[in-house]
Amino acid sequence: ATPTALMVGVGRGAQLGILIKGQAALEASGRIDTIVLDKTGTVTLSTPRVTGVEVAPGEDRVAVLRLAAAIEAGSEHPIAAAITTAAAGRVTDLPEVRDYRTLPGRGAAGLVDGRAVSVGSAGLLDDLCITVPAWATDTVETAEHDGRTVVFLVRDDEVIALFCIADDVHPSAKDALVRLTRMGLHPVLLTGDSTAAARRVAGELGIDDVRAEVLPDEKADVIAALRGQGHRVAMVGDGINDAAALGTADLGMAIATGTDIAIRSADIILVRDDLTVIADALALAQRTLRTIH
Numbered sequence: 679a680t681p682t683a684l685m686v687g688v689g690r691g692a693q694l695g696i697l698i699k700g701q702a703a704l705e706a707s708g709r710i711d712t713i714v715l716d717k718t719g720t721v722t723l724s725t726p727r728v729t730g731v732e733v734a735p736g737e738d739r740v741a742v743l744r745l746a747a748a749i750e751a752g753s754e755h756p757i758a759a760a761i762t763t764a765a766a767g768r769v770t771d772l773p774e775v776r777d778y779r780t781l782p783g784r785g786a787a788g789l790v791d792g793r794a795v796s797v798g799s800a801g802l803l804d805d806l807c808i809t810v811p812a813w814a815t816d817t818v819e820t821a822e823h824d825g826r827t828v829v830f831l832v833r834d835d836e837v838i839a840l841f842c843i844a845d846d847v848h849p850s851a852k853d854a855l856v857r858l859t860r861m862g863l864h865p866v867l868l869t870g871d872s873t874a875a876a877r878r879v880a881g882e883l884g885i886d887d888v889r890a891e892v893l894p895d896e897k898a899d900v901i902a903a904l905r906g907q908g909h910r911v912a913m914v915g916d917g918i919n920d921a922a923a924l925g926t927a928d929l930g931m932a933i934a935t936g937t938d939i940a941i942r943s944a945d946i947i948l949v950r951d952d953l954t955v956i957a958d959a960l961a962l963a964q965r966t967l968r969t970i971h
């Protein structure tokens with residue numbers, strides 16, 4: 679009877695948009711008590727938008743957009759798509775980027791016309807030992823106050839533009855959190871984004887436990903620490919930066935539209951574009967396990 683019940687569970691999952699990779703995943707789902715949710719692209723829409731671009735005095739707006747779009751063309755991050763989309767109307771040809779690299783949890787960088795160019799968070803500025811320039815402070819403060827994400831464009835150690843990004847919560851996120859909480863799960867919001875942006879999203883969803891400004895390799899440490907405290911942890915994520923954490927969790931769940939590496943690292947792939955699928959997956963696992971044991 680055991681293999682049959684598992685097959686039924688896997689089959690039922692497929693109907694619900696839940697792809698279960700193996701028996702181990704179902705077994706692990708049984709006694710989960712903590713659900714860790716990545717923010718960007720998981721509880722927020724995978725399509726953030728640029729709501730404002732501010733350019734340093736003396737810089738040309740189109741030239742700046744070209745530079746930012748050229749770097750972001752190489753990145754899989756949802757913010758990269760927002761910036762390339764914002765540039766698409768105004769910029770035609772993109773300059774060549776050499777030595778492109780992603781800066782995990784920070785942004786992306788490369789050489790354009792022999793000059794170092796990078797795009798990324800306030801943490802990127804810290805890494806480069808650059809402070810926010812005077813022309814930008816008002817916008818940065820307003821964005822922080824509104825819980826918006828700010829992304830900086832840096833050329834040769836100088837901030838030449840900033841992008842304000844709107845990262846709206848998925849329309850299903852609130853219902854999803856209500857269901858998860860009702861199931862007795864403790865929700866944690868885990869993100870590489872700023873504390874201000876994380877708090878805004880957490881506030882909208884009623885999540886008290888917020889871990890922000892966490893670098894990709896530290897995300898796995900957060901999961902390991904929770905497990906070390908005796909919790910059984912499920913993690914939901916979409917990004918390259920979530921892969922290690924998904925592998926560390928008792929149960930890793932990847933959003934199907936996420937990056938390949940997140941999908942490879944997960945036990946369950948969530949195909950339905952609706953976050954209540956998370957609760958469905960856990961409930962299905964519990965039902966299936968009850969049938970077996």
Ligand code: ADP
Nearest residue numbers: 717718753755758783784785798799869870871
């Ligand atoms: P999350 O954990 O919420 O998915 P990430 O760890 O992927 O966030 O990213 C953390 C922060 O790093 C983002 O909020 C953004 O500020 C910055 N960042 C990462 N990748 C990029 C990129 N390609 N372009 C611009 N900013 C980026």
Ligand code: MG
Nearest residue numbers: 716718719917
């Ligand atoms: Mg993400």
